[in-house]
Amino acid sequence: MTPSSTLGDPGTRVGDHSGAVPGGTRPAYVLGGNRTPFARAGGRYAHASNLDLLTAALDGLVARHGLQGERVGEVAAGAVLKHSRDFNLTREAVLGSALSATTPAYDVQQACATGLEAVVGLANKIRLGQLESAVAGGVDSASDAPVALNDRLRRALLDLRRARTPQARLAVLARLRPGDLAPEAPTAGEPRTGLSMGEHQAITTAQWGITRAAQDELALRSHQRLGAAWDAGVFDDLVTPYRGLVRDANLRADTSLEKLAALKPVFGRGLDAPATMTAGNSTPLTDGASTVLLGSREWAAEHGLTPWAAVVDAEVAAVDFVHGEDGLLLAPAFAVPRLLARHGLALEDLDLVEIHEAFAATVLCTLAAWESETFGRERLGLDGAFGTVKEDRLNVHGSSLAAGHPFAATGGRVVATVAQELHRRRAELRAAGEDRPVRALVSVCAAGGLGVAALLEAA
Amino acid sequence: MTDGPGRPRRETVLPAVPALGGLYAAGARASLRARLSPAGRAAAGRPAPALPDVAHVVRGVTADADHLTAYQHLLGESATDTLPPGFVHVLAFPVAMSVMTAPGFPLPLLGMVHLANRVEQRRPVRLGDRLDVRAWAQDLHPHPRGTSVRLVAEVEVDGETVWTGVSTYLAKGVAAGVGAEGTGMGGTGTDGTGTDGTGTDGTGTDGTDPRPLPTARWRLPADTGRRYAAVSGDRNPLHLSVATARALGQPRPLAHGMHTAARALAQVGPARGDALVWTATFGSPVRLPATVDVAVARAGDGWTVTGTGRGGRHHLTVGVAPLVGT
Numbered sequence: 001m002t003p004s005s006t007l008g009d010p011g012t013r014v015g016d017h018s019g020a021v022p023g024g025t026r027p028a029y030v031l032g033g034n035r036t037p038f039a040r041a042g043g044r045y046a047h048a049s050n051l052d053l054l055t056a057a058l059d060g061l062v063a064r065h066g067l068q069g070e071r072v073g074e075v076a077a078g079a080v081l082k083h084s085r086d087f088n089l090t091r092e093a094v095l096g097s098a099l100s101a102t103t104p105a106y107d108v109q110q111a112c113a114t115g116l117e118a119v120v121g122l123a124n125k126i127r128l129g130q131l132e133s134a135v136a137g138g139v140d141s142a143s144d145a146p147v148a149l150n151d152r153l154r155r156a157l158l159d160l161r162r163a164r165t166p167q168a169r170l171a172v173l174a175r176l177r178p179g180d181l182a183p184e185a186p187t188a189g190e191p192r193t194g195l196s197m198g199e200h201q202a203i204t205t206a207q208w209g210i211t212r213a214a215q216d217e218l219a220l221r222s223h224q225r226l227g228a229a230w231d232a233g234v235f236d237d238l239v240t241p242y243r244g245l246v247r248d249a250n251l252r253a254d255t256s257l258e259k260l261a262a263l264k265p266v267f268g269r270g271l272d273a274p275a276t277m278t279a280g281n282s283t284p285l286t287d288g289a290s291t292v293l294l295g296s297r298e299w300a301a302e303h304g305l306t307p308w309a310a311v312v313d314a315e316v317a318a319v320d321f322v323h324g325e326d327g328l329l330l331a332p333a334f335a336v337p338r339l340l341a342r343h344g345l346a347l348e349d350l351d352l353v354e355i356h357e358a359f360a361a362t363v364l365c366t367l368a369a370w371e372s373e374t375f376g377r378e379r380l381g382l383d384g385a386f387g388t389v390k391e392d393r394l395n396v397h398g399s400s401l402a403a404g405h406p407f408a409a410t411g412g413r414v415v416a417t418v419a420q421e422l423h424r425r426r427a428e429l430r431a432a433g434e435d436r437p438v439r440a441l442v443s444v445c446a447a448g449g450l451g452v453a454a455l456l457e458a459a
Numbered sequence: 460m461t462d463g464p465g466r467p468r469r470e471t472v473l474p475a476v477p478a479l480g481g482l483y484a485a486g487a488r489a490s491l492r493a494r495l496s497p498a499g500r501a502a503a504g505r506p507a508p509a510l511p512d513v514a515h516v517v518r519g520v521t522a523d524a525d526h527l528t529a530y531q532h533l534l535g536e537s538a539t540d541t542l543p544p545g546f547v548h549v550l551a552f553p554v555a556m557s558v559m560t561a562p563g564f565p566l567p568l569l570g571m572v573h574l575a576n577r578v579e580q581r582r583p584v585r586l587g588d589r590l591d592v593r594a595w596a597q598d599l600h601p602h603p604r605g606t607s608v609r610l611v612a613e614v615e616v617d618g619e620t621v622w623t624g625v626s627t628y629l630a631k632g633v634a635a636g637v638g639a640e641g642t643g644m645g646g647t648g649t650d651g652t653g654t655d656g657t658g659t660d661g662t663g664t665d666g667t668d669p670r671p672l673p674t675a676r677w678r679l680p681a682d683t684g685r686r687y688a689a690v691s692g693d694r695n696p697l698h699l700s701v702a703t704a705r706a707l708g709q710p711r712p713l714a715h716g717m718h719t720a721a722r723a724l725a726q727v728g729p730a731r732g733d734a735l736v737w738t739a740t741f742g743s744p745v746r747l748p749a750t751v752d753v754a755v756a757r758a759g760d761g762w763t764v765t766g767t768g769r770g771g772r773h774h775l776t777v778g779v780a781p782l783v784g785t
Contacts, residue, residue: 191535192726193674194675195676207672322674322755323755323757324674324755
């Protein structure tokens with residue numbers, strides 16, 4: 001295949017190329033991953049900063065894959081709750097890690113899709129031949145979140161620095177009132193609507209008529225599957241203990257429908273529809289960091305690493321929640337159909353489907369939208385419903401409801417886990433004398449009505 | 460757009476935009492005199508005299524950039540060089556106030572209730588534009604609870620009318636002497652029920668319209684009125700504090716109607732377009748502090764924004780539609 005014929009062809013099949021083609025594409029592979037166990041906010045990592053956590057995750061990746069002193073092509077990571085001093089968070093983490101100090105880095109921020117967007121951006125650079133290797137990552141600490149000064153105090157302090165004379169300084173100080181000294185309360189609200197993410201989801205939940213029972217069942221399954229995955233050693237090659245934590249602290253593998261049903265609703269209580277969203281079927285505030293090692297086939301071979309899965313393609317979407325057109329967290333419902341259409345694939349062609357569990361209801365609303373004839377026809381422009389995701393393919397090792405959700409770290413957690421699973425499944429198929437493409441979809445919703453979806457294929 | 464006699468022939472040209480503080484003081488003194496004097500007490504319940512046939516005019520009004528920024532930020536708008544339609548109202552309002560406080564204006568200023576507001580904007584007004592503002596009163600009408608009147612403000616830039624605002628106010632307990640053809644535009648000005656908020660479970664199976672699901676929520680702290688006063692210059696005591704609101708018979712300060720109406724417009728955002736009709740009808744007043752559920756929805760070529768309080772109390776409905784046929 002010539003470079004020109006591959007340009008703009010996102011459906012490049014795994015293994016079609018070897019070697020970099022300038023301006024063309026070649027596969028970019030997930031080669032490994034490492035994360036910290038996720039802690040609940042105020043828990044084991046209460047005094048660890050974003051920089052601490054990201055450095056820990058990065059160092060674990062370096063140790064796991066023997067990259068000490070190595071100059072990796074580029075590291076991209078980010079955080080959602082970010083201190084302004086951390087403008088170069090990722091570069092600082094690289095400098096504090098065992099990687100070579102000549103490893104470049106940049107910060108990414110796309111709300112909860114930060115981690116997945118970092119994977120996609122770096123994979124694209126590898127596919128273009130700009131990089132041979134890369135590390136994508138993400139981190140968030142809800143415990144060590146920035147507390148902002150009251151706007152009036154902040155403006156006064158900035159004006160004070162600009163004031164030239166003592167009189168001018170006094171005049172600035174005289175503007176201040178005692179109330180101005182109170183810090184700005186941190187909120188998880190959408191700036192344009194003033195509604196928290198949970199309240200937004202509660203509205204969407206009511207629109208789609210998602211029941212409490214369905215949400216609790218999904219939450220229970222997430223805990224049970226994550227617990228089983230930990231027991232089966234799925235995370236042996238994906239997680240490095242940190243600060244005495246060896247498993248995700250939020251995991252309650254022994255929870256039950258009865259326990260979940262006993263929880264009081266916390267979102268949507270002001271709506272006419274019954275409130276169904278509880279602390280049990282919503283993700284808790286979490287601390288943690290994740291990283292994903294990416295590279296070309298050649299770089300992997302040089303370093304004795306086995307490609308797990310190719311990052312084939314990605315699609316982003318956004319919805320207009322400001323005018324009530326769609327629910328805040330429903331952008332993936334649009335991104336995924338567009339992504340699959342580009343590859344001539346349907347939902348049933350996917351072996352694994354990862355839909356980030358911001359809330360149990362987010363997953364259920366997305367599935368309901370895809371199963372809706374009306375939504376398929378009127379919003380997706382299809383002949384009918386987009387399709388159905390089989391329950392045994394959805395979030396097979398559990399997801400954010402059980403693991404927790406340190407915003408920017410979730411993308412890396414999902415990509416590394418699903419890539420390893422893809423590789424394992426294809427190896428099993430081959431051992432049984434069978435071979436076919438084994439594919440996974442990763443979908444993450446984000447604040448601002450954003451959504452990112454990525455298609456991976458087992459290597 | 461109005462059924463009244465329209466722009467008066469006589470003009471009083473003011474040298475500059477009058478200060479609102481002085482106008483309120485004058486208005487308060489006049490309202491008090493009217494209430495206290497034997498003649499004033501006798502006048503209550505008697506027909507009010509007609510409106511003076513005069514427009515007040517201020518030429519060459521310009522916006523101050525810092526003032527504009529403060530207004531835009533309070534409403535959650537980006538600080539662009541385009542004046543939000545509500546900010547043009549802020550610039551024009553003192554001229555309308557001077558009409559209401561001039562000798563011969565038949566209604567007491569203090570305690571007047573803002574029933575409805577309508578703005579037509581033909582093109583956006585920009586920072587640096589020199590505005591010629593003309594304001595007058597028209598359409599003195601009887602209202603079930605008193606007398607309503609419309610204050611019209613017209614803004615010209617380079618001789619072209621770019622912005623027209625009509626504010627409908629109610630003077631409670633004052634009977635009108637002229638006109639009997641209507642109760643004024645829009646707003647019912649009731650204190651309670653509104654038209655929706657039936658408190659059903661949202662299924663709508665019984666045929667009633669369920670309350671629309673909110674798209675936004677405003678948390679309006681106790682100092683909301685003072686914050687709007689700081690950017691609008693409109694220090695109507697009704698909005699400032701518990702003490703000043705009580706003096707006017709309200710248990711708590713009220714959010715300013717032009718604040719909530721402008722915030723509803725800001726909620727629509729740039730989708731409102733450049734040439735637009737922006738209407739607001741006010742229901743139950745927003746007593747501060749307050750939480751208001753806001754629902755933005757498409758309405759024809761434009762938008763409707765509904766503000767509902769806790770318990771389904773209807774506060775305001777704002778319409779935003781493209782201005783056509785001009």
